[in-house]
Amino acid sequence: MTATVIDGKAIAAETRAQVAVEVARLARDHGVVPGLAVVLVGSNPASEVYVGSKKKMTVEAGMKSFDHHLPEDVSEAELLALIGRLNADPVVNGILVQLPLPKQIDAQKVLNAIDPGKDVDGFHPLNAGRLATGLPALVPCTPLGCIILAKSVRPSLGGLDAVVVGRSNIVGKPLAQLLLAENATVTVAHSRTRELPSVCRRADMLFAAVGHAEFVRRNWVKPGATVIDVGINRVADANGKTSIVGDVAFAEVSTVAGAITPVPGGVGPMTIACLLANTLRAACAQAGVPVPALGRQAGVDRE
Numbered sequence: 389m390t391a392t393v394i395d396g397k398a399i400a401a402e403t404r405a406q407v408a409v410e411v412a413r414l415a416r417d418h419g420v421v422p423g424l425a426v427v428l429v430g431s432n433p434a435s436e437v438y439v440g441s442k443k444k445m446t447v448e449a450g451m452k453s454f455d456h457h458l459p460e461d462v463s464e465a466e467l468l469a470l471i472g473r474l475n476a477d478p479v480v481n482g483i484l485v486q487l488p489l490p491k492q493i494d495a496q497k498v499l500n501a502i503d504p505g506k507d508v509d510g511f512h513p514l515n516a517g518r519l520a521t522g523l524p525a526l527v528p529c530t531p532l533g534c535i536i537l538a539k540s541v542r543p544s545l546g547g548l549d550a551v552v553v554g555r556s557n558i559v560g561k562p563l564a565q566l567l568l569a570e571n572a573t574v575t576v577a578h579s580r581t582r583e584l585p586s587v588c589r590r591a592d593m594l595f596a597a598v599g600h601a602e603f604v605r606r607n608w609v610k611p612g613a614t615v616i617d618v619g620i621n622r623v624a625d626a627n628g629k630t631s632i633v634g635d636v637a638f639a640e641v642s643t644v645a646g647a648i649t650p651v652p653g654g655v656g657p658m659t660i661a662c663l664l665a666n667t668l669r670a671a672c673a674q675a676g677v678p679v680p681a682l683g684r685q686a687g688v689d690r691e
Contacts, residue, residue, distance in 0.1 A: 391615070391645040394537050400657035403536070404449055406682045407664045411450040414668070414677065422671035423452035424482045424508065424663075425474045429467065429493070430460035435486050442484075442660055449664050454480060464493045468501050475503040481671035482508035484663065505674060508666040510562065519565050526666050531563035533658025534616050535570065538593055541614055541647040546571035551588050553577045553604065553635075554597030559618055563595060584608075596635035604636040612646035618655050 415421050424446050428439050439455070446453040456470060467489075474480050483506045489495045499507075504514040510528035518525035538545060550572040554560040560576060567574045577587050579598075588594055588608040596604045597618035609615060619635025634651030642648055649655055665682055672679045 391642040392541060392647040393642075394540060394616075394647055394649045394654060396533075396537060396649055396654040396657045399537060399540055400533075400661040403658070403661040403682060404445060404664060407661070407668050408449045410668055410680045410682070413680075414671065414675075415450070418675055418677055420671055420675045420677070421450070421452055422481045422667050423454060423479045424484065424667045425454040425456065425477075425480045427456045427458065427467070427470065427474075427483070427485045429458045429462055429486070429489055432488075439486055442663065445660055445664060446667070451664070451667060452479065460490055461492075462490075464497070467493060467498060471498065471501045475501075475506065480506065481674055482506050482663075482667035484509050506670055508663055508670055510666070511558070516557070516562065519562055522569065526670060527566065527662075528558060528562045529659045529662035529666060530559050530618060530655060531566055532662045532665075533655055534559075534563055534595055534618065535566050536662070537616055537649055537655065537658060538595075538614055539570075542593070545593065548572050548592040549575070549590055550593040550595065551575045551577055551591035552595045552597065553584070553588065554595075554599075554618070556597065559597040563597070567593075598635050600635055601633050602635070602637040604641065606637065606640040606644055609641050609644050611644050613644075615641055615645045615648040616655065617649050617651050620651060620656065 411422060426439055426442055428435060443453045443455060474483050483502050485498055487495060499511045500513065502512055504512045507515055507526050510526045515525045519527060550567045552560050552564050555576050555578045564574050564576050575587060577584055581587055585608045589610050591610060591613055593614045594609060595616045599619060601621035601623050615636055617634035617636040621633050622630050623633055624630045632652050638650060669679050
């Protein structure tokens with residue numbers, strides 16, 4: 389068996405194009421142009437590249453982009469003051485604080501300070517609680533992207549066995565909640581799970597989000613399963629040349645899975661696409677305008 393490779397770049401481009409159409413309609417019919425504020429602290433090269441990509445795609449979608457680059461030694465009080473100003477600014481519909489933050493800043497305090505209605509990362513406890521209880525919420529972008537990718541090959545997830553390897557607040561836990569909302573039967577596995585390979589082998593859908601390069605091997609995967617790889621790991625070969633790999637051993641798992649996401653080119657592009665969708669969603673909610681269903685996202689929108 390050779391797995392179908394799920395093209396995250398193409399699905400993300402489709403999502404961004406749909407967002408752009410709805411942004412133009414919102415501006416035309418209601419005079420509202422969604423605005424996204426991104427806050428970057430320090431000069432982490434990877435974060436700077438990622439923020440640059442977000443800005444480019446935000447503008448391409450017809451939205452306003454507001455960038456705030458603060459020095460590495462900024463105080464927590466200064467950052468919280470900026471968040472307060474962005475919360476109060478009517479042209480800012482979404483606020484994203486790029487993680488990680490320097491050690492002098494309590495990241496959870498900063499995330500808690502963001503207006504939940506502008507929390508386009510979906511990390512505020514109020515949004516997490518609403519998601520867990522089945523209420524409308526802004527949903528974390530990466531888990532939302534995982535669901536869209538899974539549904540591109542399995543339109544209905546109802547009744548399927550799903551295993552999520554990883555229990556982070558950013559991916560694992562909200563992904564489990566989204567899968568439950570899709571009527572999947574969900575197991576959340578982690579570093580303390582006994583007989584982890586056998587747990588994974590029973591999954592119709594396997595989601596790997598552990599942060600360990602090529603952790604999931606061929607004999608962990610049920611023949612024909614859908615495998616969604618959230619990991620992004622930089623590894624070096626014997627010559628010192630580096631490359632990006634996922635949490636799944638792609639080459640060997642591809643011989644047994646039914647469908648699989650590549651790294652790069654799988655979940656990563658979907659994260660930014662879902663961020664734009666969340667910003668549109670937030671802008672509509674703040675303007676009292678119905679939130680549009682965005683194609684493949686229609687089954688997982690929570691607003």
